[in-house]
Amino acid sequence: MCGICGIFDTSGSPVRRETLDAMTDSLRHRGPEARGTWLERGIGLGHARLSIIDLATGDQPMSNEDASLWISFNGEVFNYLELRDELMARGHIFKTTSDTEVILHGYEEYGTDFFRRMNGQWACALWNTGRRELLLCRDRVGIAPLFFTSVSSKGGRRILFASEPKALFRDPGVPRELDPRGLAESFTFWTTVAPRSVFKGIRDLPPGRWIRFTEGSEQEGSYWELRYPPRSAETAGSAAEHARHLRETLVEATRLRFTRSDVPVAAYLSGGIDSSVTTAVIRNFTDTRIKTFSLRFADTEFDEGGYQEQMVSRLGTDHETLTVTNQDIGEVFPEVVAQAEKPLLRTAPAPMFLLSRFVRDSGYKVVVTGEGSDEMLGGYDIFREALVRDFIARAPESALRPEIIRHLYPWLQRNPASAPAFAKSFFSQSLDPADAALSHRPRWQSASGIMRLLHPDLQDEVAQYRVADVLLERMPAGAAGWHPLSRAQWLEITTLLAGYLLASQGDRMLMAHGVEGRFPFLDPDLIDLAAALPPRYKIMGLDEKYLLKYAFADLVPEQILRRPKQPYRAPDAGSFFSREPEWLKEITEPRQVRNSGVFNPQAVENLIQKCRRKKGQGMSNFDNMAVTAVLSTLLLQRQTAGSS
Incomplete structure (x- = not known):
């Protein structure tokens, strides 16, 4: 994995080397071992390399033999040897032993169809010099990140892309503002869902997709989509x-x-x-x-x-x-x-x-x-919850069926069985068997309570955004005929896997x-x-x-x-309030919260004082989520505004 970035000025105006260098340098943590840039009229590609395959000749940006095609690539193609042999048999000549060069020749041979042949994890940018077109592509489930935006330029627009938004902010024309709808998604799904990001004007390329930019057009396509068979098949x-x-x-x-x-x-x-x-x-x-x-x-x-x-x-x-x-x-x-x-x-x-x-x-x-x-493979509690909720929904009048809830969380110290009335109420809410989000609705409703802490102006704005509906409208045709577990898996993979586990908790860490x-x-x-x-x-x-x-x-x-399922967790409020770090008091000072314009200062103060009284111990699940969300959002806003 590496760091990639680039700029395409559709007017053909020269790309500023200083901006491209700054973008590339901001990604050096992703690729500390080599740095490369390439520019020609209206285009510039940058690359920060982490050397894993072909240590000697795999530097990027890389071109094919006649320099008609250039690439900046982040990731690995694990079946590159097999693909290389196939392409050599079709007459392609290689100058390196890298997987990156395989993509160049594969794209020459098959176009975007080549992506479905690749077994790997990647984000890449391909520039066709003859057609003057830029193509961005991302792997099937979103292991590798890729963000892009556009800003106006004289006679056209600048398309900027990068592995991380911080590189895009190196261009002074890119706004540094949080997107209220991105916050609404974050405080519902625990993440934004591509193509939305948490920043205004910055898009997150969805997994399994590509997007092509020319001097006068923009075209998107899909080479893979997650689907499940209907129950009848x-x-x-x-x-x-x-x-x-x-x-x-x-x-x-x-x-x-x-x-x-x-x-x-x-x-x-x-x-x-x-x-x-x-x-x-x-x-x-x-x-x-x-x-x-x-x-x-x-x-x-x-x-x-x-x-x-x-x-x-x-x-x-x-x-x-x-x-x-x-x-x-x-x-x-x-x-x-x-x-x-x-x-x-x-x-x-x-x-x-x-x-x-x-x-x-x-x-x-x-x-x-x-x-x-x-x-x-069906390992999360939310999947078992989905089956339990479906089981209860098929006979909602039953007094015995809710008893199954007691067996859901044997690993949890504060098991729902200790409060059976609450558990029954929680797992019996929104029990519509036809609801495509039957499995996830309780989690989303619980997390979305964080939006009550938002500044009143932002609350008014996000109130018009039906977050869950936006996601459900993207479900593939025929999803209504899937097994309830399959629908739950699609939702989990589309939201938490791509946007949180593989991103915030995975690639970025x-x-x-x-x-x-x-x-x-x-x-x-x-x-x-x-x-x-x-x-x-x-x-x-x-x-x-x-x-x-x-x-x-x-x-x-x-x-x-045979051990009870125990998901990976870490202490939340207890990490901040058992012994407060130096940064916490400053970031939560009421005047600072007020100036941020994101949260209601009094609501934040009440939450912080509650955490301080308890030293972060014995907090509810919601309070743990809420205080972590508030602190991280305030930090993010300050860091973004101060990046240069």
Whole structure:
């Protein structure tokens, strides 16, 4: 993974080298090992390189043999050797051994259809000198980020793109304002949903899509879309047959991501089933001794160290652990927000920021992780909630059906079973079986309460924006005929996976220290296989990821296979108020809040004083989300206004 940026002036006016250099330099954390720029009339491409494949000849921007096509590329194409052989057989001549050059020749040969042949994670910009057109493209699920905007220029407009918005702000013509609708999405879905970003005028290229700019037009297209089969066409086959296919696909996906690298690759080991499976596959299906890294918490409520130690003992990995305290999270939080460039409703990205720094300091710059398993194979509580809510909705008058709620959260100290009346009320709200958002409506309604803290002027503006409807209108045709679990998966992948887990908690925390993440569970073959699986094999009763456990029962200890599902979490309010970091008082001072124009100063003061009285302990789920959202948004606004 690297950092890419560029400017296309549709009038043909020269691109200012100073601006392009500043944009490229702002991305050096993503690619600290090499820096390159290329300019000709009306176009400039920039690249900050993290060298993973073809260390000697893979510098960018790169051209084809006659310089008719140029590329700035961020990411990896894991099947580049196979694609290279195919293209050479068709007469293409290569001057490097990089995966980047494969894209140049593949695009020459197949155009945008080549993207569907690529197995990888990427964001890229391709410039065609003869046609004077710029094409931007992003991978299927949004592992690699790509933002773009346009500003008026003399006789035309400047199209600017970059891996991160901070690079776009290096052009003085790009406004530095928060978008109220972007805030509304953030305070509903926990993230904005592409193409919207949290900044006015800046668009987030949706996963699986490309966009082409010429001197007089703009055209968008899709090369991939997430779809599920209708319930009437769900595949047959036994659990054993599907488990065998899943195992074969995941082993190959993991092997590919571990071996296609010219530098050593490590693995994250959380103690959950996902990273345990990928690490066990690496250990059993490659010849390399694996280096593993784990994150632990000083607060035992969030710590999974015992399970991590079991896997380390089982596999005999060369293992290192980083233990994070509440104070660590509070102190580093402004840096985390500066990298995420989004409001955050949880502090969970902060420990990942610290872990990636630890990994880089240990001499590694590539890690294999387990992200994507929950989304693809039915691992989240929200999916089990969806089935529970659907179960209750089919007989809403039943007094017995709500009893199933007691079995949802065995890992949580404050289990809903301790307040059964509240739990029944919460899980029984909005029970319309025809609602495409039946699974997610309670989460969205809970998070959207944060908007009550907004400044009255902003509340009036966002009140006109029907956030959930905007998302639901994008669901593919035929989604009404999907299984309820499939609809829930589509919503989760479209919102939280792309915009939060792979962005704020993933790419941005990894690349803050020049570390590339690789995700076997997001291999396109595995995504397609998982989408076609019968839902009953994803969640069997309330047993999440049933088929994954079945497929890898011989490689993972029984205690980990059968442990209660515990999602990755970090202390929220407790990280800020058990011992207040120096920045907190300044950012929440009533005059500063008032001047920000984002939040109601009195509402913020009431929330802050409540957190101070309790020292951040024993706060409700909503208060934890709200205070984290307020602090991160105030930090983001200040950082954006001050960037130069």
